[in-house]
Amino acid sequence: MIDSRAFRDALGCYPTGVTIVSTYAGGVALGMTVNSFASVSLEPPLVLWSIERTTHRYDLLRNAKDYAINILAHDQSAMAELCAHEANLAACGASWSGDVAPLIDGAVARLLCRQHAVHSGGDHDIIIGEVIAFDTLRPVESLLFSRGSYGKAG
Structure with missing residues (x-):
């Protein structure tokens, strides 16, 4: 049997x-810090992320038809840490724009997505979104x- 804490630590070795x-x-405007983000397809433009079923934000984000994936800049670690525990973006020190979903100011890139599919994956759901717009800021x-620590690429 695999020890879940040791497994999590092993996964943490991968930035x-x-x-x-x-x-x-x-x-x-609500959000959640997520590091389970990846590209899926260029045609059509699809991305994925996953959410644990026991998180208190599960229903909110799992059922969101439209959402944004905000790729954070190296100087936004304080916001990331706050948003890991607090759903309200204003309480996390974020500012944003956007009518369909909150697009966080100062992010490196922002992807506006529409939910495309959801798949079960153990204790998480894997959410696939179709990118309907994006920008790089x-x-x-x-x-x-x-x-267990924040850093920057490069």
Whole structure:
């Protein structure tokens, strides 16, 4: 049997990018720090991320028809840390624009997505989104997460 803490530590040896997946609910901008983000397809443009079924933000984000994936810059680690625990983007110090989903200011890139498919994956759901618009804002290093700490690429 695999020890889940040891397995998590082993996975932490692989640096990942850091994103905040964001959506509107009841007129409030909400989000969650996510590092399980990857590209899937160029034609059509598809990306994926996953969410643990026991998280308190599961229903909100799992059922969001439209959402944004905000790829964070290296100087946004404080926001990433806050948003890992707090759903309200304003409480996390974020500013944003966008009518369909919150597009976080200062991100390296922002992908506006529409939910395309959801697949079960153990204790997580894998959410595939079709990218309907995107922009790249800042030519700076992205925020990385490895071995429990934030850093930057490059």
